[in-house]
Amino acid sequence: MHMKSAALIFLSLLLAGCQLFEPAARTSAPRSVSVMSMWELYRHCQSSGDVETVLSTAKQLQQSADTHVVPAPDVPKSLDRFVTRQPVRTTVDPKALAASCTLQAARTSLIAGREQEAEQLLHAVVLSYPESDYTFYVAQAKVWIEELRRPGTLDSVIHPIANY
Numbered sequence: 001m002h003m004k005s006a007a008l009i010f011l012s013l014l015l016a017g018c019q020l021f022e023p024a025a026r027t028s029a030p031r032s033v034s035v036m037s038m039w040e041l042y043r044h045c046q047s048s049g050d051v052e053t054v055l056s057t058a059k060q061l062q063q064s065a066d067t068h069v070v071p072a073p074d075v076p077k078s079l080d081r082f083v084t085r086q087p088v089r090t091t092v093d094p095k096a097l098a099a100s101c102t103l104q105a106a107r108t109s110l111i112a113g114r115e116q117e118a119e120q121l122l123h124a125v126v127l128s129y130p131e132s133d134y135t136f137y138v139a140q141a142k143v144w145i146e147e148l149r150r151p152g153t154l155d156s157v158i159h160p161i162a163n164y
Helices: 002-020 035-047 051-067 077-082 094-111 115-128 132-149 154-158
Strands: none
Touching: 035 051, 035 094, 051 094, 094 115, 094 132, 115 132
């Protein structure tokens, strides 16, 4: 009987030890969209002239950017402090795609004569992308907002000189 007790204790310790070295608790994170599908959405946003299509695509890209999560490392929590984190590199920045598409949605709205909607989209860019990585998009949105407030300057927004 002593052998069964020892085996039972050993098995209990083994199971407890496995739980210690189990990867961090898995949460049901939103499923991130693939880089290729985000790129296809972006291309569709840039090529469509239909306001509703561009607005829908901008919304999808924003949602994809919000749910784009960096995969958690498979390192046990107890060893986490010994691991140097490497930067995650992808071929595209989901937030940059979303910001650019939102600018395109504002431009498309302007072309369709929906100035109030366009201005709301531009303000959304300013508020949604405060990080320095997105300064270009925020600056572009601010310029367009100022031009919307001045009569007769919409043409420079509708037909921009530079691509974004």
